[in-house]
Amino acid sequence: MALRWENGSLVLLDQTKLPEEEVYLVCRDHRQVAAAIRRLAVRGAPAIGVAAAFGVVLGAQEILTRGGDLGAELPAVFQELRSTRPTAVNLFWALDRMARVWQDQSGKEPTAAVSALEAEASRLYREDAESNRRLGEFGAALFADGMNILTICNAGALATVAYGTALAVVRMAVAQGKKIAVTACETRPLLQGARLTTWELIREEIPVTLITDSMAGFVMQRGMIQAVITGADRVAANGDVVNKIGTYTLAVLAREHGLPFYVAAPFSTVDLTMAEGSLIPIEERAEDEVACWRGRRLAPAGVQVLNPAFDLTPARFVTALITDRGIVRNGEWEKLQQLA
Numbered sequence: 001m002a003l004r005w006e007n008g009s010l011v012l013l014d015q016t017k018l019p020e021e022e023v024y025l026v027c028r029d030h031r032q033v034a035a036a037i038r039r040l041a042v043r044g045a046p047a048i049g050v051a052a053a054f055g056v057v058l059g060a061q062e063i064l065t066r067g068g069d070l071g072a073e074l075p076a077v078f079q080e081l082r083s084t085r086p087t088a089v090n091l092f093w094a095l096d097r098m099a100r101v102w103q104d105q106s107g108k109e110p111t112a113a114v115s116a117l118e119a120e121a122s123r124l125y126r127e128d129a130e131s132n133r134r135l136g137e138f139g140a141a142l143f144a145d146g147m148n149i150l151t152i153c154n155a156g157a158l159a160t161v162a163y164g165t166a167l168a169v170v171r172m173a174v175a176q177g178k179k180i181a182v183t184a185c186e187t188r189p190l191l192q193g194a195r196l197t198t199w200e201l202i203r204e205e206i207p208v209t210l211i212t213d214s215m216a217g218f219v220m221q222r223g224m225i226q227a228v229i230t231g232a233d234r235v236a237a238n239g240d241v242v243n244k245i246g247t248y249t250l251a252v253l254a255r256e257h258g259l260p261f262y263v264a265a266p267f268s269t270v271d272l273t274m275a276e277g278s279l280i281p282i283e284e285r286a287e288d289e290v291a292c293w294r295g296r297r298l299a300p301a302g303v304q305v306l307n308p309a310f311d312l313t314p315a316r317f318v319t320a321l322i323t324d325r326g327i328v329r330n331g332e333w334e335k336l337q338q339l340a
């Protein structure tokens, strides 16, 4: 389990240590949560949102315990959590929900306000598991027995409260008795595919084959793949998708090879305020993530490095978006407004 709320603390499975070590971080204040999100100890759009919501609870608890002024100090807690990562909209969506609860509590007794915040964070937690289960059930109908499905990054249980998004679809298809195999792109530079997706699937005995990102064309050309499925960090109103760097390449390759390209995301990832994907901010991460591996330099000193964490897949490449409110097919993007 990527995260859980236990005795007034947020317990996170430190994903930077997987698969070698299963280390749990106990976050007792919002700064620890913010730091964990920044360094990807907790990651994946839905998990970031839920973790940040509990970060607000921890911030409020701390202010209350030392007799501080919630009204004066809580905005800085929200601000610190909002500034952790810019791309996944679930972060802002969850913090906005927490902010609305806080506004409703203004003028009320501080202990009651903190309890209301804790109740909302717990609701977000339960809703995430439920949404992913539902989208998994909708999506499973798209996968036939015997398919080998290509994915990138980790859009699994580790990226959410439970089930995952792309991997929820795989899990539900397997639960229906279909034989499904997964091909996992390693996902340079931080290897969420090699380290996390394979770890999750091996534990559930779902067949998984690891490839480097540059092998995707090879496996498609050889007829080894029947569909591609990815998660999303933000979906725009016109169906454009922003997801882990390398997703766009897979979508273009899938088109060339006549393969369906599916994106699985709950509505908490859909941002209707973005008319199109080019408006979505793309996180740029530290150069060392590309130029070094676990503290060891791979590239010569002084080389220029680019490290965008996400890319934009235009809606025209997306066969269908699998959501917790149903499947939206290419060309029906206005349905996103109706379902929202």
Ligand code: MRU
Pocket: 040, 043, 044, 045, 046, 088, 152, 153, 154, 155, 156, 159, 160, 164, 165, 166, 192, 230, 231, 232, 233, 243, 244, 245, 309
């Ligand atoms: O940088 P990460 O590991 O947080 O990126 C995660 C992804 O790109 C996932 O595909 C996305 O958040 C969906 S997770 C269900």
